[in-house]
Amino acid sequence: MRNVQLILVNTIRDLLSKKTVYFLLFATIGIAMLAGSGLSTVFSMQESTDPAALLAQKANVLSEILQLWGLFTILFAIIYSAIAMYSEKKNRSIVSILAKPIARWEFLLGKWLGVLLFFLAFLLIGILAVLVFMIIWDISFTALFWTGIMYRISEMVVFSGLAFMLSQFINMILGGGISFVFWAFGTQFQNLIDSSYWYVDWIGTIGYYLGPAQITDRIIKDGILNNVLNPDFALYWSVIGENILYAVVVFYIGAVLFTRKDIQLN
Amino acid sequence: MSDPAIVIESLRKSYSQGWFRPNVQAVNGISFSIPEGSVVGLIGPNGAGKTTTIFCLLGLLLPDEGDISIFGEAPGSQKARRQTGYQSEIFHTYDFLKPEQALSLYGRLSGLPAVGLDNKIMRQLNRLGLGKALDQKVGGFSKGMKQRLGVAQALLHEPDLLILDEPFTGLDPQGRKQISEIIFEEKEKGKTVFFSSHILSDIERLCDDVIMLREGKVVLSGGLQNIMTTEESWMITVSGWKPEWEEDFKEISVDNVDGQVVELECLQHQKREVLQKLLAKEADITGIRKKSVSLEQLYMEMEEKTGEEV
Numbered sequence: 001m002r003n004v005q006l007i008l009v010n011t012i013r014d015l016l017s018k019k020t021v022y023f024l025l026f027a028t029i030g031i032a033m034l035a036g037s038g039l040s041t042v043f044s045m046q047e048s049t050d051p052a053a054l055l056a057q058k059a060n061v062l063s064e065i066l067q068l069w070g071l072f073t074i075l076f077a078i079i080y081s082a083i084a085m086y087s088e089k090k091n092r093s094i095v096s097i098l099a100k101p102i103a104r105w106e107f108l109l110g111k112w113l114g115v116l117l118f119f120l121a122f123l124l125i126g127i128l129a130v131l132v133f134m135i136i137w138d139i140s141f142t143a144l145f146w147t148g149i150m151y152r153i154s155e156m157v158v159f160s161g162l163a164f165m166l167s168q169f170i171n172m173i174l175g176g177g178i179s180f181v182f183w184a185f186g187t188q189f190q191n192l193i194d195s196s197y198w199y200v201d202w203i204g205t206i207g208y209y210l211g212p213a214q215i216t217d218r219i220i221k222d223g224i225l226n227n228v229l230n231p232d233f234a235l236y237w238s239v240i241g242e243n244i245l246y247a248v249v250v251f252y253i254g255a256v257l258f259t260r261k262d263i264q265l266n
Numbered sequence: 267m268s269d270p271a272i273v274i275e276s277l278r279k280s281y282s283q284g285w286f287r288p289n290v291q292a293v294n295g296i297s298f299s300i301p302e303g304s305v306v307g308l309i310g311p312n313g314a315g316k317t318t319t320i321f322c323l324l325g326l327l328l329p330d331e332g333d334i335s336i337f338g339e340a341p342g343s344q345k346a347r348r349q350t351g352y353q354s355e356i357f358h359t360y361d362f363l364k365p366e367q368a369l370s371l372y373g374r375l376s377g378l379p380a381v382g383l384d385n386k387i388m389r390q391l392n393r394l395g396l397g398k399a400l401d402q403k404v405g406g407f408s409k410g411m412k413q414r415l416g417v418a419q420a421l422l423h424e425p426d427l428l429i430l431d432e433p434f435t436g437l438d439p440q441g442r443k444q445i446s447e448i449i450f451e452e453k454e455k456g457k458t459v460f461f462s463s464h465i466l467s468d469i470e471r472l473c474d475d476v477i478m479l480r481e482g483k484v485v486l487s488g489g490l491q492n493i494m495t496t497e498e499s500w501m502i503t504v505s506g507w508k509p510e511w512e513e514d515f516k517e518i519s520v521d522n523v524d525g526q527v528v529e530l531e532c533l534q535h536q537k538r539e540v541l542q543k544l545l546a547k548e549a550d551i552t553g554i555r556k557k558s559v560s561l562e563q564l565y566m567e568m569e570e571k572t573g574e575e576v
Contacts, residue, residue, distance in 0.1 A: 002374070003375060006371060006374050006375060010360065010371055013360075013362060013363075014360060014362060016362075017360075017361075017362030091358050091360075092354065092356075092358035093358050093359055093360055095321075095324075095326065095352075095354050095358070096352070096353075096354055096357065096358065096359060096372065096416070096419065097375065098324070098325075098326055099324050099326070099347065099350070099352040099354075100347060100372060100375040100376050101344040101345075101347040101348040101375070101376065101377055102344075102375050103344070260328070261328075262326070262327045262328055263321070263326040263327065
């Protein structure tokens with residue numbers, strides 16, 4: 001695993017050198033500005049305000065922050081996962097690396113984990129900010145809230161993994177695009193099945209069965225509000241587990257195929 | 267005869283150009299072997315298949331047909347790569363790294379332990395004249411400095427086989443001299459060096475053997491001395507040449523080199539007769555050697571010959 005660690009660290013340094021953090025900083029400022037109005041509303045609400053309404057407002061603000069934060073980080077993770085290997089080939093740095101006694105799967109894993117951990121760290125910063133507000137506002141951390149956080153992390157793992165692996169074999173824009181469509185519109189595929197147009201039906205069926213599983217409930221918000229009597233934990237955790245398994249399988253298949261593939265430089 | 271470091275047999279490799287387009291045959295059934303401890307040059311025009319051959323040796327490209335072995339191991343196997351140091355045509359690495367950091371990455375990936383790595387890195391950087399560029403990022407390096415860093419990373423783990431793809435590209439005369447010296451030093455240590463180059467004078471100066479590729483085929487290979495000396499012709503140098511002797515040597519070519527010094531060019535079967543005639547005239551024979559041609563002449567001849575065939 002030493003080789004994986006070396007590539008992982010190098011990838012993170014590469015991302016830092018590419019000023020990726022500045023994009024993220026802009027995203028953070030944007031989110032903070034959007035969240036600011038919600039937060040000011042919470043702070044301006046009177047102590048005498050109905051506690052339930054106050055909690056609802058706080059839950060709204062915090063879940064919105066996390067929602068936006070998650071959207072940005074997952075989107076960036078997909079984009080950077082798709083271009084990670086493209087830039088290695090474009091810069092031809094892959095040649096000198098793979099000429100060393102390193103297994104190709106180690107290189108792939110190091111690259112992907114580098115991108116993933118970088119954006120995961122950023123996601124965790126957003127989560128930490130929300131946790132701080134929850135402590136300040138004395139909101140309890142429910143199991144449903146943590147499940148929502150885990151689901152968000154699993155989303156990042158699966159969709160960045162999919163973008164990363166697809167871009168080894170097809171154009172990076174297409175690879176990243178497919179992953180993005182699965183992520184952004186994944187829940188819509190089911191609605192396309194049984195369409196009167198055969199091709200729409202096909203797209204729906206393929207998208208539904210090939211895409212990672214997704215949860216439509218806003219479980220982070222429900223977790224903060226603690227207003228669900230019997231949360232379907234079995235479903236949520238099976239989706240999280242499925243997503244992780246999906247990422248592992250995609251990586252495994254991709255790594256096997258990549259090992260049997262010519263290194264074509266761009 | 268030492269064991270071969272590299273053996274290539276009937277190697278074929280083609281590239282797809284996309285749908286509905288015929289494949290390009292980059293390497294078309296080439297075979298050669300490189301003895302351990304030798305310095306072998308790979309020459310050929312652009313698109314001859316040099317880099318494809320090297321990439322197949324490194325396991326970066328998978329051959330369509332044929333066998334390759336490096337010290338008896340499959341190309342691309344970890345064992346083969348551990349014994350190989352490779353420098354790409356123009357060394358590309360991560361621009362954000364400093365030379366020490368870059369070499370540390372490549373050294374660790376080559377399996378070197380962290381302990382003592384710094385000393386090895388500094389030794390290579392100083393050896394290649396990069397000791398003064400420690401604080402500079404690779405992105406700010408000149409082409410020549412990048413080339414030298416590429417050679418440094420190839421040498422870092424002291425491999426038994428060095429594969430250098432156009433190592434002299436972008437180097438100034440001093441850099442070329444440095445790389446030439448390194449190739450000599452590695453040969454002295456018993457290492458095998460296989461390198462491609464467009465600079466034929468460097469190949470002539472450094473190599474034991476040469477392999478010439480054209481359109482994916484080996485058109486010339488063998489020991490450099492054998493290739494450069496044509497078996498048929500001899501050059502005899504004579505001092506104190508008298509013009510009246512020319513009548514007796516009409517069948518062969520006589521070139522006036524410098525005043526009374528001439529060079530007679532004759533074929534193998536004429537040599538004895540020519541020498542007897544010269545001895546009979548009590549001519550001062552100052553030299554006799556097989557006629558040699560420069561690699562450049564040979565290259566151009568082969569280019570013309572194979573060009574006509576194509």
